[in-house]
Amino acid sequence: MRVALFIPCYVDQLYPDVGFACLELLEAYGIQVEVPAGQTCCGQLLTNRGALRAARPLARRFGAVFAGYDHVICPSGSCAAALWREVHGLGGDAPGAAARVVELCQFLVTVLGAPPSAAAFPHRVALHESCHALRELGLGRPSELGPGMAGPENPARQLLRGVPELSLVEPARRDECCGFGGSFSVVEPDVSVRMGNDRILDFEHAGAQVVTSTDMSCLMHLSGLMRRQRRPLTVMHISQVLVGRSPPQLPRTEPE
């Protein structure tokens, strides 16, 4: 099994530790993962604005860099969804590498069978279900879908349940959008901020200390608001939780 790790451009530039947490996590499960040189961006930065033509060279490059791998692991549901969409939308040599892209938690659960986590995480954690992981990749059960359409439980939530000492708390609105939305966050700053603040309050009322997600982009938006308003909670990518990184600036909870 040849496995590649695709690091989304913003993770590469802004959250290098998320990349290393992914590597550690996969190595801990005995996966020999390669980080192919020459990878750049999935193109969502452009396709999200409708710039499909400008994104086409990125799709071609992605196909070339990740050709020959059985799985291309992506620690972002949103970028994975964008790549899936590009398989159809941007044409190219489908079904190429983009069709073999798999979100990190999805890989751990569907390919490795949800291995138990070794690292403890003694904090109250809430999962922010990113819309693209939930509804585009179909990872989990959107709260608005009728019976019969409910897929298996969100892989990220399954994994969090297996983490020693982690207490999972649930917000009142389980899968409400955080308001990031890529360019939406700067085109519609007022609505975006209002949505983010509502989401943070919901997590706070649930008693969360750490908000985690498959998507660092949602968390970047939420964290930006939390830090500006000095809220008593923080964000971590799910890979960082699963390898047991310490949350920044938070005391360990007393055992109940």
Next chain:
Amino acid sequence: MTLVQLSHPARARSFLADGERARFHDAALWQIRARRDQRAAELPEWEALRELAARIKAHTLAQLPEYLERFEENARRHGAHVHFARDAAEHNRIVFELLRARGVTRVVKSKSMLTEECGLNPFLEQQGLEVVDTDLGELIVQLRREPPSHIVLPAIHLRTADVAETFTRTLGAPPLEDAQSLTEFARSHLRAKFLAAQAGITGVNFAIAETGGIVVCTNEGNADLGMALPDLHIACMGLEKLLPRAADLGVFSRLLARSATGQAITAYTAHVHGPRPGGELHIVIVDNGRSALRGEARHRASLRCIRCGACMNTCPVFRRSGGHSYGTHVPGPIGSILAPLRDPDAHQSLPHACTLCGSCTAVCPVKINLHEQLLELRERHLEGPGLALSRRWGERALAQLLGWLLKSPGRTARLGAVFRWLGRRLPGLTRWGSLGRWTATRELPPLPEHSFHAQYARRRAERARAPSDPGARRQ
């Protein structure tokens, strides 16, 4: 990207300025969505119903001319008059001529998004007619001289105190405080209007080709009264309201009320086959751009819309920004598709008033791929025939530049390094331009000195130099 201040964001900002009202609006609509979820979950066949409804609509739209002819023929057999209008102006003219020929000056009207689309009320008022909206929410916004902010809940943007103030100011109502007394006041006001009316105008929820009957759904019974009391009933419908058979109706009546308000069924469902004895029934079927939309391969699915409003209730943007922020007669996700297709330049901001969360697509009872169509509209505006070139060349050029930068790992790395270096050294720079829209309310993440790929390459090199040292330290 060129992130100019666009109309939806500006209107959304003014709605959000009243934080408490915005909170109330979001909570009220969320409650309705939650009720919808509950009702949908009660039906094991919910998703099968949605699929069936989508297919019935797609089939009907594919064979629309035949079904229209069959409907017309069967409706005439019942004694109804059927009129066809190419556009809004022709629709208004037909309705006005019918009223004028019979000397009508007082009209009661139940909810119809089509007449809203055609601007019928202002047109008739200009001709000197009195038109009274009889749906409670519509009455409230009509008295305030505002457009409805939601297609099912026209006054959802208002609070009880706003309604009390409106009734006192416009109808001389005594000071009333609770919804019950306000409703009773409106009821007695409307009762006099109903009794005095010489004509009733209604919308149409479904028109059945097989039977020639029309179906009108309300929760207040106001359409029933409006078509039962006056002699003249004018029913206005878009040509997409057709269903082939009476048997198809059950699929839609089960979906409509559950999707719209989380009720098992609408309170009043009127089935009209011809005029009442001694009366007249005129059905006005309007195109107004629908045939053109039918020719749009990527967007024709939006013609399946049954105007239930579920996409608005679930939309996290609509719940925060309010219906008026869209500046269209149909707001929300479906309106953000219909309006820009009609006039891209006037509604340029609407396809971007969306986080692409996809919840609208998941609730739509006729399975319109709403969020995908919104994304496609962004593409159409940027690269397709939609928008005036002057409104998109800047963003197109920037997209090409970004594409050129990002397709090279070297250029991507240098761009990132420069950004991070500047952000650390001169944080004041991040308060400008598009980034300023982020940093005005949000911190940027702490900018690392080295990217992941740079650190990874260095560690690989270190490991290669010292293969005996397994613990190449990580940060």
